Amino acid sequence: MIRKLEDVNMSHAFPEVAFDEDYIIATYQARVKTGNVERLAMALADEQTTGTWIKVSHETADKKKKFGAKVVSIYEVPDTGNDVVEDLPPIYIIQVAFPIRNIGTSIPMMLSTVFGNISASGMVKWIDVAFPRKYVEKFQGPKFGVEGMREVLGVPDRPLLNAMIKPNIGWTPDEGAELFYEAACGGVDIIKDDELMPANEDFCPLEERVKKFMAMEKRAFEETGEHTLYAVNITDSIDKLKDNAKRAIDLGANCIMVNAYTAGQAALKMLADDPEINVPILAHSDYVGATVAGTYVGVNPALLMGKITRLCGGDFEINGHPWGKFPIPYKMFARSFRAFTQPWWNIKPMMYAVSGGTTQLIVKNAIDVCGTDIILAAGGAVHGHPEGSRAGAKSMRQAIDAAVKGIDLVQYAKEQAAEGHDELLKMAQMLNPDIKKNFDLME
Known part of the structure; x- marks a missing residue:
């Protein structure tokens, strides 16, 4: 033939x-x-x-x-x-x-x-x-991305601070609103529902939650001059996603969150492409480990979480780091960050939210790798402060300030304590007993 x-x-x-x-x-x-x-x-x-x-x-x-x-x-x-x-x-x-x-x-x-x-x-x-x-060029990508989120919050340069409501689930709208207020007053830029918090169940209805949280956002802004985004979880059956999102926005929500790998990246794109959904979208990484964990099987994390989720319109996304409770390899951290942010024609950079055991002690590590256009996402490091959520938020902001200024964390904590702001020092001592031991010896 x-x-x-x-x-x-x-x-x-x-x-x-x-x-x-x-x-x-x-x-x-x-x-x-x-x-x-x-x-x-x-x-x-x-x-x-x-x-x-x-x-x-x-x-x-x-x-x-x-x-x-x-x-x-x-x-x-x-x-x-x-x-x-x-x-x-x-x-x-x-x-x-x-x-x-x-x-x-x-x-x-x-x-x-x-x-x-x-x-x-x-x-x-x-x-x-x-x-x-x-x-x-047929895709829109993130509506806001790095610069858009900075513009909404009025924060032009430093890393942003994110905290989630803790415990993950079981709190009432009033309890959550109080935690929101304390964290916002302490300096948290973005407060999100935990990914396990249902969009709209009887024990914490979306309508009541959003109204009370946004009232606290207004109150905190009047006191601090700093705005706070509330990423309300709208994850649900696919047929309810848009309704949940638009209802939350009508009630005053200034950010939404969707579990992008259980609802699906196409669902994320559907939300991002809708002109009526005009607030930043947090694409949560819940469940992604089911597809990206293998050496010889699955999907490369930087590809799935970075490139494809960014193409679908996530403005920011939770992802791990090498120093946390679910440590990921350094190479995965660095490569994922590049997939989130490097130039890609018309597609805006997506903000990387460094999460999973993020504490005051690792802030400098993250900034050294990624620069300052990142989000430090901390739950326990905010709400677990011995003096409460407001003090925890302040301690994280102090850790960010120290890293940005290039000052050793413990040295900066001591300087702040000398001026009456001991939030970082107390948290650092709790996280690392050696810091407390050395500090006591110096005293």
Whole structure:
């Protein structure tokens, strides 16, 4: 049978050619033992587009040309040659280009196309996806992003401070409002519901919660001159999300929160794209560990939490750090921050909320890595202060001031205590008994 070059190369392309012809390019890591990685790569590409495990009658060359994926790169680590001595399966890096016409701007179809069935095919991990500019420009991304949130709050430069209401659940609207007021007066910029707080249950109805919290926001602003965003959790059944969001905004809410990985990133995009939902959106990372934890399976965290959630319109997102109660590797922290923030055509940077055991003692670490355009998200470090939530908030703001000014935390705490502001010193001593011991010896 005569096979021309156009037929032989139908399912292959250089990455730059694929981009030019309206494809997105997904990158996978695969650890499998195979004598024919080219065949494996083509099987991945076929499975996610026109093909299946057997030739079917209506899979024509024309359909394959229009809707089929193309293998654009295969790398092998190590790049074995005739001198190979290891008996371990190599790690392959495979890049596959998918036609944009297959997915449009549908996030569910993009996820289904790029990693749907093959996510269950063994040790295959989705580590990146590259979108051409013409595709990205079809998305709005964050309405506010870093600069927009700073403008809303009137805070031009320093890191922002976020606190969640603690305990996670079980408090009444009155109890929550009191905690809100104390934390806001202490200097918290953003106060959020815990991700476990239902949007609208009898023990803490949305309407009552928002009204009372926003009354406290006004009261605290009158006392401090600083505004506070209230990220009310509107997570619910998909059919209730918009109603919850708009009702909260009508009641005065100046921020909303959605659990982006249980409700879905498409739900986040739906909220962000709605012009009537004109407040910042916190995309909460609850449940994301179910998909990003594997070395050889799942999805790369920077891709899922950074690139895709940012594309869908999250203005800020909770994420971990290396020094907390659920420590993540340093590389994951740094790479995720870049995916949240680095230049990306029309898509605004998304603010990284450093969370999960964030205390006064790690503020400098986070700023050293990420700079000052971050959010320090602290729950226990605010509400767990021995003198209450207001003192806890003040101690976090003092820790931020120390880091921004380049002053040692303990030294700054002592200086503040000498001026009658001992909130940071007391919290630092509670968190690290050695600080108290050394301070007592110096006294």
